[in-house]
Amino acid sequence: MKFKPSIKPYTGAAGGWGSLEATTRFVLDSKQALKNLRNLLRVNKVRGFDCPGCAWGDDNHSTFSFCENGAKAVSWEATRNAVEPAFFAAHSVSTLQQQSDYFLEYQGRITHPMRYNAETDHYQPIGWPEALALIARHIRQMDNPNQIELYTSGRASNEASYLYQLFGRMLGTSNFPDCSNMCHEASGVGLKQSIGVGKGTIRMDDFEKADAIFVFGQNPGTNHPRM
Template identity: 50%
Template sequence: MTQETSGRSASDEETRSPEFHPYHHPAAGWGAAKSVSRFVIREGEFVDGPRAIRKMNHEDKGFDCPGCAWPDDLKGLKLDICENGIKHVTWEMTRKRVDPEFFAAHTVSELATWSDAALEDQGRLTHPMRYDADTDTYVPVSWQEAFDLVGSTLRGLENPNQAAYYTSGRLGNEATFLYQLMARELGTNNLPDCSNMCHE
């Protein structure tokens, strides 16, 4: 399946269903190292990728892995990492961007046929967007319009518990604290645990 749109096309890789292949090797060691190396190279992070990997889960000028809430090792491991954690960090470092032209070229119905991995691979959003039912596309809006839309929607609920306040596991503790505080001020503690939902 190929659909030409604004200089790029939706490939078979982007539209095919997820696949499963039996794997009869250890889930760590050289196999994981080879998989991670291929991923870092594919993402073009030849220098910054290895630098970030060396800093993951280290107190001295390091950072916590955004992949999960597994506790840090306190005995001085040189590499306290996993394959999924490295992929998360590399995704965060991406230089790929998804701008309004991308959404103008792809309907939501089309994007719904793409795999999760293909959607993630497009990059990071550059503008606030809202859904336009007439064109079946996301269209750009100003930040003020975005805040007004969210505010009017939340004020229009019959009951505060009709809203769920879910965040990505990649969100930092400070931002998460403010987000849950806002939800509670609005009258609900409907805050599903993002790590639990992702891991399930």
């Protein structure tokens, strides 16, 4: 059956109280509400830490320097939910592939290195020495370093990303993109060709001086930093 595109009414909140309600719900669902409220007051502050959801600069102009997605990312990083080996013993990979992204995200953090067993279709726990030896063996079997790609999430910390790319350079490759890099590569090239710099040129103060603000292709409540 051929897919027929259609336009449907959107009843969700794009900002305002609806966005605030969703942010509060995620903070409470983390089961570490007080800790995450303190964290959110420090996001993108000069003496705080960078939001794991975007690359907005340090700012002391406002109390809340994050968007709805930023609040979700900060709350999730502090989760106490944990995925123990027993979880993978009870769920095959084929079963997990049928689950929603929401379900998988809310199971929590993986606590042990895991190795896939094709015969049982399950992930099985493996010790760190064995895991590192397995990785090293595969790296040594490569014909050249550029056969490896070190992909990571844009939500990884700056420190973790630095160590990751340093490892790649020691191997002799620069194949380590992250999801943010891949998403913004095209816009960065286009902006540099058109205005001479590959990122936005505005400052927070510009919003207060503007007579009109145009937003294209964004959901201001969830995606646009603190719009």
